[in-house]
Every structure is written in structure tokens, then in C-alpha cells.
Amino acid sequence: MTRICERMDCHSHSAYSGHGSGSVADMVRRADDLGLSTFAQTEHLVLPEGMDPQFETSMSPQTMKRYIEELHEQRERLVHAGSSLQLICGIEADWLPGRTDELTELCKPFEYVLGSVHFIDKRPIDDSRDLSIWDEYGIDGLWRAYFETWLDMAAHPGPITCFSHPDLPKKYGWRPSFDAREYNYEMALAAARAGRMIEVNTAGLRNDAREMYPALEMLRSFYDAGVECTIGSDAHVPQDVAANLDDAVALMSRAGYGFVTVPTPDGDRRHVAIED
Numbered sequence: 657m658t659r660i661c662e663r664m665d666c667h668s669h670s671a672y673s674g675h676g677s678g679s680v681a682d683m684v685r686r687a688d689d690l691g692l693s694t695f696a697q698t699e700h701l702v703l704p705e706g707m708d709p710q711f712e713t714s715m716s717p718q719t720m721k722r723y724i725e726e727l728h729e730q731r732e733r734l735v736h737a738g739s740s741l742q743l744i745c746g747i748e749a750d751w752l753p754g755r756t757d758e759l760t761e762l763c764k765p766f767e768y769v770l771g772s773v774h775f776i777d778k779r780p781i782d783d784s785r786d787l788s789i790w791d792e793y794g795i796d797g798l799w800r801a802y803f804e805t806w807l808d809m810a811a812h813p814g815p816i817t818c819f820s821h822p823d824l825p826k827k828y829g830w831r832p833s834f835d836a837r838e839y840n841y842e843m844a845l846a847a848a849r850a851g852r853m854i855e856v857n858t859a860g861l862r863n864d865a866r867e868m869y870p871a872l873e874m875l876r877s878f879y880d881a882g883v884e885c886t887i888g889s890d891a892h893v894p895q896d897v898a899a900n901l902d903d904a905v906a907l908m909s910r911a912g913y914g915f916v917t918v919p920t921p922d923g924d925r926r927h928v929a930i931e932d
Contacts, residue, residue: 657932658902658905658906658909658930658931658932659902659905659930659931660905660916660928660929660930660931661928661929661931662692662693662694662918662928663690663691663692663693663898663901664692664693664694664695664886664887664898664901664916664918664928665687665692665694665695665696665887665888665889665891665897665898665901666694666695666696666698666744666746666768666818666855666886666887666888666918666919667696667698667746667748667770667820667855667857667888667889667890667891668683668687668695668696668697668698668888668889668890668891668892668897669697669698669699669700669748669890669891669892670682670683670697670699670892672699672715672719672723673699673700673713673714673715673892674700674708674710674711674712674713674714674715675712675713675892676891676892676893677892677893678893678894679726680697680723680726680727680730681726681730682894683695683697683891683894683897684697684730684734684741684743685894686894686895686897687741687743687897687898688734688739688741690897690898692741692897692898693740693741693742693918693928694741694742694744694918694919694920695741695742695743695744695897696743696744696746696768696888696919697727697743697744697745697746698746698747698748698768698770698888699715699720699723699747699748700713700714700715700747700748700750701714701715701720701747701748701749701750701759701762701763702714702715702716702717702720702762703750704752704755704758704778707775707778713774713780713783714750720762724745724765724766727743727745728745730743731743731745742920742921743921744767744768744919744920744921745765745766745767745768745921746766746767746768746769746770746919747763747766747768747769747770748769748770748772748820749762749763749769749770749771749772749815749816750772750773750774750775751771751772751773751805751806751808751809752775752778753805753808756812756813756814759814759815759816760814760815763814763815764815766815767919767920767921767922767923768817768818768919768923769815769816769817769818770816770817770818770819770820770855770888771809771810771814771816771817771818771819771820771852772819772820772821772824773802773805773806773809773824774824776789776793776798776801776802776805777789781798781802781824781825782824782825782827782828784828787828790830795830795831795832795833796832796833796834798825799825799831799832799834799836800832802824802825803836803839803842803843806819806822806843807839807842807843807846810843810846810847810849810850810852811846811850816850816852817852817853817919817923818852818853818854818855818886818919819847819852819853819854819855820855820857820869820888820890821855821857821859821860821869821870821890822843822854822869822870822874823869823870823871823874824869826860826865826867826869826871827860827863827864827865828863828864828865829864829865829866836874837873837877840873840874840877841877841881843874843877843878844874844877844878844880844881844883845881847878847881847883848881848882848883852883853883853884853885853886853917853925854870854875854878854883854884854885854886855869855885855886855887855888856868856869856870856875856885856886856887856888856904856907856908857869857888857889857890858887858888858889858890858899858900858901858903858904859889859890859891861899861900861903862896862899868900868903868904868907872907872910872911875907875908875911876911876912878911879911879912879913880912884917884925885908885911885913885916885917886916886917886918886919887901887904887905887908887916889901905930908930909930909932913930914929914930915927915928915929915930916928916930
């Protein structure tokens with residue numbers, strides 16, 4: 657049986673992200689109760705003005721300031737309680753072409769930065785309230801636009817630590833009719849050149865994708881390219897913290913990985929062995 661001696665979750669959201677529920681304290685308490693060794697809270701970064709006027713999918717500048725303060729308060733609480741949980745001050749940053757300088761500035765307070773693509777032409781690809789871009793581009797066209805935007809993100813310098821859910825468009829079960837293996841290879845090489853990690857994100861098991869992000873074949877491409885890998889639940893409610901963690905470890909093992917990479921508060925990484 658594949659297992660690890662520590663448990664971790666490096667991708668999570670609370671009500672601060674606008675579409676989650678529960679407080680940061682609720683999320684951290686859940687992680688501590690589960691006996692996790694590392695937990696990264698990674699709310700959605702502020703978006704450019706006008707993209708999310710009601711802050712339903714991201715934080716406002718004022719909310720982000722309070723979020724950072726609360727993370728440090730929770731870290732102090734854990735120390736006083738004698739907890740061994742290592743809390744990482746993280747953020748999920750949406751890539752938009754031309755946003756490198758803005759991201760670099762906004763992400764300065766954070767120890768761990770997830771880079772993700774949720775928007776094409778500043779329109780959402782995974783928000784069930786507005787999926788009109790899928791009609792405009794078509795399934796294959798949207799997938800190609802997503803891959804190209806992802807590669808643009810990977811090619812730019814900046815604060816990103818780890819790339820998130822690299823095959824996100826499958827969220828609603830819509831998959832390309834073309835062979836995407838060439839893109840898989842290009843994305844893996846781009847991540848390797850950038851020295852950034854990839855994650856196994858278990859949220860796909862909880863939506864119409866019915867599999868984790870990324871799928872096994874894509875994950876093998878990242879492994880073959882030498883890209884280190886971590887694990888995140890992408891929880892938006894406390895009960896989903898560390899959801900399907902063991903399944904994620906098993907998928908990593910099948911792809912060839914012998915260890916899970918875990919971020920640390922000083923911006924470094926450490927490795928937790930996968931045992932068969």
C-alpha cells in the first residue's frame with residue numbers, strides 16, 4: 657500500500673475568496689485536527705479592477721490585508737497551543753497576459769504562490785454562472801487557448817512557486833478531441849525550465865472531471881521533465897481539507913514520483929518520501 661509518513665495540504669480557500677465558506681480559523685483548525693504537518697492557505701489574489709466587482713471569485717485589497725493579518729494570528733495561536741502544524745501564508749494568483757509586474761508586487765507578502773489560469777480574454781472558463789466563452793471558442797478552441805495561456809504564464813519570470821490544476825478545463829467533463837500529449841510535454845518542459853512545482857489537485861474528484869488534476873498521463877510528463885510535485889485539496893469548505901490525500905499520493909507514485917515536495921515558510925522546499 658502506498659503511503660507517506662506525513663500528511664499535507666497545500667491548496668485551500670475560505671470565505672475570503674468570495675465563493676468558499678468558513679473562516680481561515682475554521683480551515684486551520686480542521687487541518688490541525690487532522691494532524692497535518694503542513695497546511696497552506698491560498699486565497700484568490702486580487703483581480704484587476706472591473707473583473708470581479710462584487711469580489712465573488714477573489715479578494716478585495718482591504719480583505720487581502722486582513723487575510724494576511726489573520727494568517728499570522730493563526731500561526732501564533734498554533735505556537736501557543738503547542739501544535740506541530742506548519743502554516744504557510746499562501747495565495748493563488750490568476751495569470752493574465754501582461755500581468756507579471758502586478759503579480760510580483762501583489763505577491764510580495766506571501767511565502768507560497770500558486771499560479772493558475774481561470775480566465776481567457778478576461779472571461780471565466782470554470783464559473784458555472786457564465787460559460788459563454790465555451791460556446792464562442794468551442795471545446796477544442798478553448799482547450800488550445802487555455803494551453804497557450806498556461807505556457808505564456810510558465811514562460812514569464814515572477815513570484816509563482818507552483819502551477820495549479822494544469823488541465824482545469826476538464827472541470828465540466830468537456831475534453832478535447834485532439835491529442836493533447838504535445839501540449840503536456842511542452843508544459844512540463846516549461847515548468848522544469850522555470851524551476852517551479854506542479855500540484856496534484858484532488859478537487860477534480862469532486863466535480864464532473866471525475867479525476868484529479870492533472871490526469872496520470874500529464875503528470876507523468878511533469879515527472880519525466882524533473883518537475884517536483886506537491887498535493888492540494890483545493891478545499892473551499894473546512895470538511896474538504898486534505899480530501900483524497902491518499903489517492904493523490906497513489907497517483908504520484910503511479911506517475912513515478914518517490915517523494916512529495918512540501919513548501920516551507922522561508923520559501924524553501926522539503927521532501928516527504930512515498931513508501932510502497
